[in-house]
Amino acid sequence: MALVVRGAIKDYDWGIIDGLATWSGEITGGPQAELWFGVHPGGPSPLLDPGGAETGEHLGDRFDIEAIPLLVKLLAAAKPLSVQIHPDADTARAGWAAQQAPGAPRPYNDPFEKTEMLVALSDFQALAGWRDTDQAIAILSGVDGCQAMIDALRAGDLAQAIRHGLQASTSPAIAQIPGACAAAGLSDDQCQAYALITREYPNDAGALITVLLQYVHLLPGQAIYVPAGIPHSYICGTGLEVMTSSDNVLRLGLTGKSVFVDQAIAALGPHQPQIIDAQLGDILWPVNAPFVVRVLPQGLEKLPAGAYRIVLSIQGSATVRTDFADIGLKPGTAAVMSAQDADAWVDADGLVAVVQATSPAR
Ligand SMILES: [Zn+2]
Structure with a gap:
């Protein structure tokens, strides 16, 4: 027998003001970032009775993650989300076990893999996977203090490029990024995306990491599949997100939350995202996707x-x-x-x- 639920709302500061009101039914005057449909304890969905009223129970009271292995979200981003990497199953299991030790840092929210796909419901901009190396070097050449980052890129050492980028992200260097993007010949919408990033995060150690990432602009119906291990930051737009039921987010920057650089770098995988050129109504089934x-x-x-x-x-x-x-x-x-x-x-x-x-x- 099917059960009916509504979403559990998350008011993270990057959300669009009342951006999910159509679906949450609530006008709050504040940011509405995500609505969660699933059993994850970070946001279990309230059950509704046939009249549409809440029963007082949650979906997680009836089912566990074995029965409900996916988490579905509606997402409304007014400004960039953190630069993040999600762990695969082995990394999550080992990381969760390691953080049970007394005094250990606790970057994991559960012991599960997070593999996700975002389907654009509006124009949607994102950074995901690695940018072409020559193009990243061309941009960084226009930003002061990035020589060590450039050298690491030339050596093919992306982890080292990240570490140098976190050190080189000083306020004056961050302010130079949009101009460097224009000088490197990037498109106007890409330059505007970097203007938004640097305006919102003028002092954030992760700003230069975004230069390493591939820019993606989705139209409604198009999608991006992001398996575990791929660095990404969603910039702005409204979308449907489908993922394995996990909230494991290892952040490198663009956030007020804790960053876990070593754990994030250790979770990096060899893959690039799959960008799916589709229209509303098309079947979206990326290779090896669990949904x-x-x-x-x-x-x-x-x-x-x-x-x-x-x-x-x-x-x-x-x-x-x-x-x-x-x-x-x-x-x-x-x-x-x-x-x-x-x-x-x-x-x-x-x-x-x-x-x-x-x-x-x-
Ligand atoms: Zn993500």
């Missing part, structure tokens, strides 16, 4: 039993049809089905996100 996602404008889609499924209404209306009942969803509410629940169908009239867990090996 398949479709943001459906309208029509009928089958949700076969045997895997975790969640249907999140984004715009208009959606109806989830099961053998037991028809469930109407309004924007910001979601129907959740465990692998054991029977086949279901979703009938979309507006925009609805359909997310299904998959086996990663294929």
Whole structure:
């Protein structure tokens, strides 16, 4: 039997003012950054009764992470999120175990991998994966104090480039980044993204790390798949995020939260992100991804039993049809089905996100 939930809101300071009000149902006058749909203890989703009222229970009261292996978020970013790296399964398990020692630093929020995909619902700008080395060197050549960073890049030592970048991110150097981007021939929207970064974080040790990262500009319906181990920072825009159910974020900078440089560098993997040129309605199933996602404008889609499924209404209306009942969803509410629940169908009239867990090996 499907359960219906609403999202648990996060008011991080990078959120858009009332940016999720359409889905949260709340006008707060403050930043609204993320709505979480899942069982992660950092933001378990409240259960709703058939009338749409909260029952007082959370999804996590009924199911554990084995049954609900994915976390789905709506995200609204007015300014850049931290430069971050997520751990793979082995790194998370080992890191979580290591931090149980008395007095150890505690960078991990759980023992699980965080692999994620962001689907743009508006124009969305991000930095993800490594920028072409020659281009990064061309930009850094226009910023004072970056020679050690450039030398590390020429030697192919990205970890060392990060360490030097954290040291070289002085206020005068950070202020030179947008001009250096223009001088290196970057596009106007890219230069404006760096102007936003340096305006919001004029004294942040992580600012120069952003120069090392590849710029990505997504249109609605396009997506970026970011497996564990890839450095990234989402800059601005509204999107749907689907991930393994983890909140493990190892930060390098652009944040008021703690940074864990050694742990973040240790979590770096060999991959680049997959940028998916798609339109709303296309099936998004990156190679090896533990989920398949479709943001459906309208029509009928089958949700076969045997895997975790969640249907999140984004715009208009959606109806989830099961053998037991028809469930109407309004924007910001979601129907959740465990692998054991029977086949279901979703009938979309507006925009609805359909997310299904998959086996990663294929
Ligand atoms: Zn991330």
